[in-house]
């Protein structure tokens with residue numbers, strides 16, 4: 001039986017452009033005459049051999065690496081990645097594996113009265129059910145970074161705008177490499193950054209980016225990546241979400257799972273914030289998305305804040321697990337770790353019935369990337385080296 005899964009480290013041809021935005025038109029704060037530096041290291045550029053680039057250099061690429069004008073039923077992602085990150089991806093055993101799809105569609109996108117579009121379950125779902133798999137439209141560094149020395153007389157506001165302009169110019173290259181239908185899908189996504197100087201491509205990324213954590217290699221400085229998806233990015237936020245997304249490196253795709261049982265027609269949500277934080281802190285983190293969360297935990301923060309604080313401190317017990325579930329925090333890695341701890345505790349005590357309860361729970365927690373479908377097997381539990389080790 002695999003232990004500690006929760007602790008393990010775990011995008012040429014020129015194409016038509018849909019609604020191609022003009023960086024300087026949409027960034028009025030950039031001083032007249034300021035030109036963004038050219039950042040054009042594209043794969044397939046005959047003047048550059050990617051193998052000679054430093055590991056930290058950025059590369060525009062498509063993953064899986066198929067010709068840019070070709071269609072793949074599973075789509076491909078237009079990426080801006082560090083050279084070393086790309087190497088890590090293509091060296092992943094099994095890459096590029098086809099996507100794992102549910103046997104029939106389990107969700108649909110539809111309107112809400114006050115939250116724009118949203119995703120809804122099309123059937124009753126069980127905890128651990130795969131809802132959808134998709135490759136992102138765009139993956140790029142989540143953090144804005146400046147690439148040249150700015151004129152000394154720039155004001156803070158101008159500096160801010162110039163950094164946005166650089167980011168937009170970079171993203172424009174990745175956007176130009178997308179298939180026209182992907183460009184169209186990208187520009188159709190929500191944008192909560194229409195007034196702050198973000199260019200349109202950056203604005204959509206900042207509104208819809210999903211954390212592609214496994215792409216961040218351990219190192220200094222860490223480079224977080226943001227993935228903008230056609231479908232998953234339609235999910236609205238909840239501080240007690242009912243889904244979680246896991247990035248599967250071999251297939252280079254996100255998998256969205258039900259993290260508890262979900263009724264047919266229920267809205268599917270995931271979290272944009274830190275669910276362990278207080279309601280006030282969560283609202284602050286959500287501010288850039290342009291809404292105030294009105295989920296159950298935010299409407300009654302006094303009770304929920306106290307409960308969240310205490311359950312994050314407490315040691316795992318079956319009663320504590322119920323409190324985590326009542327608070328709707330099954331996406332938290334700590335919840336998963338507790339399930340493993342309890343399973344191990346019952347294995348050590350030779351308590352098969354209770355060990356099976358938590359083994360079944362762990363087996364369904366596929367959003368943690370554990371892929372541990374067969375943990376809930378009494379024969380395996382009894383064959384575990386720790387079986388009955390704590391029995392005096």
Ligand SMILES: C[S@@+](CC[C@H](N)C(=O)[O-])C[C@H]1O[C@@H](n2cnc3c(N)ncnc32)[C@H](O)[C@@H]1O
Pocket residue numbers: 114115116117118189190191192207208233234235236237238288289290291292293294
């Ligand atoms: C990633 S998009 C989600 C999909 C979006 N509703 C759409 O129409 O495409 C994020 C945007 O959805 C809206 N949104 C997401 N969660 C919300 C919530 N809990 N309450 C109100 N608006 C929300 C906000 O406008 C936010 O900027």
